[in-house]
Amino acid sequence: MTVLTTTDPRTGESRDTGIAATDDAAVAEIVRAAASAFPAFAATDRAWRADLLDALAGALEAEREALVALADRETGLGAVRLTGEVGRSAFQLRLFAEAVREGGYLEAAIDHAGETPIGPGPDIRRILVPIGPVGVFGSSNFPFAFSVAGGDVASALAAGNPVVVKAHGSHPETSAATFAALAGAARRHGAPDGTLGIVFGTGAGRALVAAPELRAVGFTGSLGGGRALLRIIEERDEPIPFYGELSSLNPLVVTPAAVAARGDAIAEGLFGSFTLGSGQFCTKPGFAFVPAGEDGDALVAELVTRAEAAPAGVLLNQRIAESFGEIRARLVDAGRARIAGGGSDAADPGFRAMPTVLELDAGDVTAEVAEEAFGPLIVVARYRDTADIVRALAAVPDSLTATIHSEASEESLTQELTRELLPRVGRVVYNGYPTGVRVAWAQHHGGPWPATNTLHTSVGVTAIRRFLRPVAFQDAPSHVLPEELRDAYRGIPRRVDGILVLAAP
Numbered sequence: 001m002t003v004l005t006t007t008d009p010r011t012g013e014s015r016d017t018g019i020a021a022t023d024d025a026a027v028a029e030i031v032r033a034a035a036s037a038f039p040a041f042a043a044t045d046r047a048w049r050a051d052l053l054d055a056l057a058g059a060l061e062a063e064r065e066a067l068v069a070l071a072d073r074e075t076g077l078g079a080v081r082l083t084g085e086v087g088r089s090a091f092q093l094r095l096f097a098e099a100v101r102e103g104g105y106l107e108a109a110i111d112h113a114g115e116t117p118i119g120p121g122p123d124i125r126r127i128l129v130p131i132g133p134v135g136v137f138g139s140s141n142f143p144f145a146f147s148v149a150g151g152d153v154a155s156a157l158a159a160g161n162p163v164v165v166k167a168h169g170s171h172p173e174t175s176a177a178t179f180a181a182l183a184g185a186a187r188r189h190g191a192p193d194g195t196l197g198i199v200f201g202t203g204a205g206r207a208l209v210a211a212p213e214l215r216a217v218g219f220t221g222s223l224g225g226g227r228a229l230l231r232i233i234e235e236r237d238e239p240i241p242f243y244g245e246l247s248s249l250n251p252l253v254v255t256p257a258a259v260a261a262r263g264d265a266i267a268e269g270l271f272g273s274f275t276l277g278s279g280q281f282c283t284k285p286g287f288a289f290v291p292a293g294e295d296g297d298a299l300v301a302e303l304v305t306r307a308e309a310a311p312a313g314v315l316l317n318q319r320i321a322e323s324f325g326e327i328r329a330r331l332v333d334a335g336r337a338r339i340a341g342g343g344s345d346a347a348d349p350g351f352r353a354m355p356t357v358l359e360l361d362a363g364d365v366t367a368e369v370a371e372e373a374f375g376p377l378i379v380v381a382r383y384r385d386t387a388d389i390v391r392a393l394a395a396v397p398d399s400l401t402a403t404i405h406s407e408a409s410e411e412s413l414t415q416e417l418t419r420e421l422l423p424r425v426g427r428v429v430y431n432g433y434p435t436g437v438r439v440a441w442a443q444h445h446g447g448p449w450p451a452t453n454t455l456h457t458s459v460g461v462t463a464i465r466r467f468l469r470p471v472a473f474q475d476a477p478s479h480v481l482p483e484e485l486r487d488a489y490r491g492i493p494r495r496v497d498g499i500l501v502l503a504a505p
Contacts, residue, residue, distance in 0.1 A: 004172050004200055009076040009314050012350040019172050021201030027208055033194030034133035034162035035213035040192045042130040042160040045483075046100045052189045053097035053158060057090040059185035060149055060178070067177055071143045074171040076314035076350070077277065085142060089149040092439045092459075096158035099441075099461045103492030103503070105468075108484050110496045113475070122475050125485040128468035130160035132215030135208045137229075138168035138175060139220035140316045141280045147171070148178040148198065151439070151459055152218035152243075157195075159467040161215070164197040166205040170317045175200075206232055216241045216467060218458070220282070222374075223247040223450050230453075243466050245282060245458055247372050247450045248400040250425075250434050252285040253389060253417055257407035258431075259295040266405055267302035270378070273433035275355050278313030279376035280320070283401055283434040286372055289362065289389050292382045300380055303357045312352035313376050321351035324375035331358055331379065334368035353377075365392035372397075386413065390420055398448035401427045401434035424448065426457075 002021040007014040022030070044052075060067070068082045075082075099105050106128050113123040134156040138147030145151065148165050156163045167175030179198045186195050199208055209217055209232045217233070217240065219226055226244040233242050254266055274285050290296045315321045355376040360369065362383040369379060383389050402421040406414045414430075421428055426447035437445050443460030446452045456466045478486055484494070490504035 002201065004169070006074050006171070006173055007317065008073055008350065009316055010350045012318075017172050017176075019176055019200055022199040022204040022207075024203070024207045027199050027204050028211060030164055030194075030197040030199060031133060031135075031208065031211040031213050034164050034197055035194075037162045037192035037194035038130070038132050041162055041195050044160065046103060049158065049160065050097040050100040052186065052191060053093045053100065053154065055185045055189045056149075056154075056157075056182050057093040057097075059181045060086060060090050060093070060144075063177070063181045067144070067174065067181070070177055071171060071174040074174050075140075075143055075316055077143075081277065082144070085144045086149075088439060089144040089154075092145070092151055093149070093154045095439060095461060096154045096464065099464065100158050103484065105461065105464050106484055106492060107470070108492060108494040110485060110487075110494060112497055124472055124474055125476065125481060126470055126472045127482055127485055128159075128465075129471050129482075131467055131469050132161060133213055134161045134163050134467055135166065135211075135214050135217045136163055137166045137205060137217070137219040137221060138171075140168050140170040140320070141277065141282075142220075143168070143171040143174045144178065146220045146458075148175050149182060150220075151463055152220075155463040156216075156218070156467045159464050161467050162192075162195045162197070164199060164208060164214070166208055167198055167200050169202070172200055205229075209233060210236060212237065214240060217243065218466070219244040219246075220458070221246070226453070241454075241466065243452070243454045243456065243458065245400075245446070245452050247397065248282050248447065249286040249370060249372055249396055250283055250399045250401045250403070251287045251289065251393065251396055251421070252403040252434075253289045253405065253421075254291065254296075254299065255404070255406040255410050255413055255417075256291045256293075256295070257410050258405040259291055259299055261407055263295050263299040264302055267299045267306070269433055271303055271306045271355070273435045274378040275310065275313060275376040276435045278315055278353065279355075280316060280374055281435050283437060285401075285403060285434055286378055287370065287396055288378055288380050289383050289392070290380050292384050296382060300357070300359055300382075303378070303380070307355040307357050310355045312348050312354045315351040315353055315375060318351055320374055321353065324353050324373055324377070327371055327373040328356060328375075328377055331369050331371060331373065331377075334366065362388040362392045365395050367395045370396045386416060389417070393420060393424065396424075397450055398424045400445065400447040400451045401425055401429055403429040403432065403434055405431055426451065 004019045005014045064086045071082045109126045111124045136152040223246040226246045353375045359380045362381040402425040441461045444457045445459035446457045
């Protein structure tokens, strides 16, 4: 039996957790339990399921203090950040509860039988239904909001699917404690046994994805890790959806008028954004376009001053620290870049990295310098005109976000930059910073490959769509229809004979 260890990234000290890695037989049993729970859980009514989500949020908040203490010891992210993250996780559970009660996510549609322009048509009724047990991989950088209590878990449960979580190796104790709080609440609410499950260890993750009963996988992590799981899925007898958030550079453009009007403020905000959480955010702006000339020089100089004055940031684990150092060295070598900040990380204990600013000409941007460095590093490309930006963007991988800092006098330029960036990202930010992803109905957190491999969002209400599938009923007797598709039902918004009909008040 392999007992997992946990490491305090501030000190580098490891200790046994007493948590055993889950072997293949146990993984299979846990997934079978989820599959057994699925029919009963999928059949629960929406009000009951919404109340379950509210109960999970309450259980999370009740254990907030203990969970934050555990997570801080395992991640070094700090009590303030982690307390806010527990609050975010509880909020998104309650937001999905609201969505389930409202019912619009079901996309219910009814077309009554009758004459059509192409002849008689049958009665057709369509709705979204749960897909089955879902596997969710916790992420290293969000021990709550993208892990055991995260958005993938919340949205899959909201859709009516049991969930098996693969705990992340950077915070096994936090994962176990979070799971205990949620599983206890689910049990008290009367959820079927197997509605929630958890597995530990790298091997358990591979076995989970291969389990034949699993119907989908949600993953937040590295591009390499995502590719490894995709290979397992390709070898299954029956492929399943894989929803991966994988890699993102999140380019940011500062226009000439913006740098002239507020260069110092942009430098302050940009530094705070690319070093937030020691640069370990998937939305970190890792590549910035700054105009050539004196105003741009001043902005870069301010970034450098801040980088050289800042302390080393704590990285989540040894693997991330080693990878960051290797990538930083490659970027310097590949880009003929001028480096600032990034002093020695070795003087401090644990896993740390100094903020680093790499500067090069936009004409020197190649695929080799457009590599994500998960940590406090930004590449600044100096451009002379918009054509320089467009040419350089061809070497920058597509991303979750792009940001434009411009002035009102640059309407045409802002429109041009938007046209260039929009096909490359899932969210465009104006005169702000991409770190910080609002959990809301209108949010989209996704992007073209390699940011994600899906058109869906992993944040916000429409994340639920990943774990539902459409079913149509043709000429069905009323008694076999879901309640939401029966003629007399008025509890949710529906499209009836092409007309949107709102729920009855």
